[in-house]
Amino acid sequence: MIPLQEIDIQITNWAGGFGTPVEHLIRLALAAICGGLVGLEREIRGRQAGFRTNLLVCVGSAMVMVISISLATVHWPNQNTDGVQISTDPGRIAYGVMTGIGFLGAGTIIHNKGSIRGLTTAAALWCVAALGLGAGLGLYVTTMMGTLIVVSALWLLNYVERCVPQIKYRSIVIRVNWTPNCVRSTIDHLQAHGIKVIDAAIDRRDCPPDKADLTMHIGFKREKRYRELERRLIEANALELMSTRETVQ
Numbered sequence: 373m374i375p376l377q378e379i380d381i382q383i384t385n386w387a388g389g390f391g392t393p394v395e396h397l398i399r400l401a402l403a404a405i406c407g408g409l410v411g412l413e414r415e416i417r418g419r420q421a422g423f424r425t426n427l428l429v430c431v432g433s434a435m436v437m438v439i440s441i442s443l444a445t446v447h448w449p450n451q452n453t454d455g456v457q458i459s460t461d462p463g464r465i466a467y468g469v470m471t472g473i474g475f476l477g478a479g480t481i482i483h484n485k486g487s488i489r490g491l492t493t494a495a496a497l498w499c500v501a502a503l504g505l506g507a508g509l510g511l512y513v514t515t516m517m518g519t520l521i522v523v524s525a526l527w528l529l530n531y532v533e534r535c536v537p538q539i540k541y542r543s544i545v546i547r548v549n550w551t552p553n554c555v556r557s558t559i560d561h562l563q564a565h566g567i568k569v570i571d572a573a574i575d576r577r578d579c580p581p582d583k584a585d586l587t588m589h590i591g592f593k594r595e596k597r598y599r600e601l602e603r604r605l606i607e608a609n610a611l612e613l614m615s616t617r618e619t620v621q
Contacts, residue, residue, distance in 0.1 A: 376517075379513055380511075383512040383513065395510075396438050402507045402516075403430045403504045403508065406504075406515055406516070407430025407500050407503065408427045408430075410499070410526065411423035411425060411427050413523055413526045414493060414496060419490070421480050421497055426500045429504065430500045430504035431504060433473075433501045433502075433504025433508065434507045435504075436508065437469075437507075441509065469505060470505075476497060477493075477495070477498055481494050492526070496522065496526060499518075503519055503522070538593065539568075539591045539593055540598075541570075541589065541590070542590055542598070542619060543616070543619045544587075544617075545614040545616075546585070546586045546612065546614065547585050548583070548611055549582060549584075550582050554586070559572060561611070565600070565601045567591075567592050567597070571588070571589045573586070573588075574587075602616065
């Protein structure tokens with residue numbers, strides 16, 4: 373088995389043998405492939421930042437790194453210091469890319485009534501930018517391995533998460549017949565179905581005189597168990613499910 377270091381050296385020598393412009397194109401092509409693979413996974417799952425977004429972020433990052441390296445190899449004469457050469461730090465531009473990508477990632481995060489979505493997509497964009505910088509720097513094997521890890525984390529670990537028991541939270545509004553102990557009896561009814569009631573509040577302002585609305589924050593581990601409860605509430609006469617939405621703890 374050939375060590376990864378030797379593979380990396382062989383690929384670097386192969387790409388470098390084509391000369392500067394072609395080698396840069398190879399790096400950009402690698403960035404396009406790596407970013408496209410991550411973006412394809414996001415596109416399949418219908419996320420905000422999909423195939424084109426991830427591909428462009430990765431290629432753009434690679435392009436910035438290629439330009440940054442090219443700038444660092446140029447000796448810039450300083451007119452005010454009698455020919456003293458000015459050197460540039462390619463890491464400064466890379467730092468700017470990773471900082472700027474945070475604003476793009478923030479645009480994919482959605483906060484809606486206590487529910488936060490898009491964190492994984494934002495993290496994927498940040499990783500894609502890093503992959504682009506690696507491709508632009510000519511770290512061929514490292515970039516390909518990084519892409520494999522990112523795609524595996526997004527795709528394969530999604531199935532692992534489904535096997536790990538997680539507590540999910542929802543906020544539901546139930547209309548019940550008004551009695552002095554209606555809150556306690558409703559809580560007992562939900563807990564009998566394996567649903568944990570975290571808190572509950574009662575409101576009678578917009579209800580008929582004999583009714584009351586209970587707003588309850590609940591938690592459960594099995595989605596099937598909650599759906600069964602939801603079906604029972606819809607079919608029940610004494611309990612009426614008015615609304616339900618997913619929340620975070």
